[in-house]
Amino acid sequence: MSQEELAMIVGTTRQTITSIEVGKYTASLVLAHKIAKCFELTIEEIFDFSESDNEMKG
Amino acid sequence: MEIYKKKIKRRKYLLMLAALIAAGFGIFDVFYADSWLSGNIAFNFQCGLVIAGGLLSLVKIFQYRKVLKDENFLKLEYNKENDERRKAIRKKAGIPMILIMSVIILIAGIVAGYFNEIVFLTLIVTALCQLITGLAVKMYYTRRM
Numbered sequence: 001m002s003q004e005e006l007a008m009i010v011g012t013t014r015q016t017i018t019s020i021e022v023g024k025y026t027a028s029l030v031l032a033h034k035i036a037k038c039f040e041l042t043i044e045e046i047f048d049f050s051e052s053d054n055e056m057k058g
Numbered sequence: 059m060e061i062y063k064k065k066i067k068r069r070k071y072l073l074m075l076a077a078l079i080a081a082g083f084g085i086f087d088v089f090y091a092d093s094w095l096s097g098n099i100a101f102n103f104q105c106g107l108v109i110a111g112g113l114l115s116l117v118k119i120f121q122y123r124k125v126l127k128d129e130n131f132l133k134l135e136y137n138k139e140n141d142e143r144r145k146a147i148r149k150k151a152g153i154p155m156i157l158i159m160s161v162i163i164l165i166a167g168i169v170a171g172y173f174n175e176i177v178f179l180t181l182i183v184t185a186l187c188q189l190i191t192g193l194a195v196k197m198y199y200t201r202r203m
Contacts, residue, residue, distance in 0.1 A: 011140065012141050013137055013143070016143040019203060025146075027142075
């Protein structure tokens with residue numbers, strides 16, 4: 001699936017998908033949920049929260 | 059999507075009205091404005107602004123016609139308008155307020171221009187600087203996010 005196709009499905013733009021992929025932009029809960037639903041996975045499986053987990057522990 | 063389609067149609071009709079008003083203004087300026095008005099810098103600036111607005115309206119009308127004909131383009135336009143990242147960038151850059159203030163300063167400048175040319179020029183330059191600053195800040199946040 002291309003970024004454009006994903007963007008079309010979840011109701012956003014290709015630029016936003018690119019920014020999310022490179023980590024420049026953090027998706028909102030609603031958008032994260034839409035992306036996870038599109039891939040039939042959970043949010044935790046799609047997005048990497050290890051950095052924020054380390055921040056909480058440290 | 060039907061609601062959005064109606065919204066686009068409404069915008070198209072409003073833009074058509076704006077283009078007609080701009081055309082009316084242009085005709086008035088060319089054929090009916092007397093020499094005092096035609097020589098006034100504020101009036102000429104105002105006419106230029108209205109005509110530019112009219113031309114931009116025409117461009118947007120053609121864009122909306124294209125969008126209304128194709129469901130794909132309609133969906134793309136809807137996604138672009140409701141994109142959360144775009145909204146976040148606009149919010150961070152303070153674009154709505156910058157636009158409102160710039161329009162107010164422009165109107166004030168045009169009104170003042172009928173009485174004092176220096177005040178007119180100062181206010182117009184202020185509005186332009188404000189718009190350029192807003193654009194620069196928006197570009198910064200676009201790259202950052």
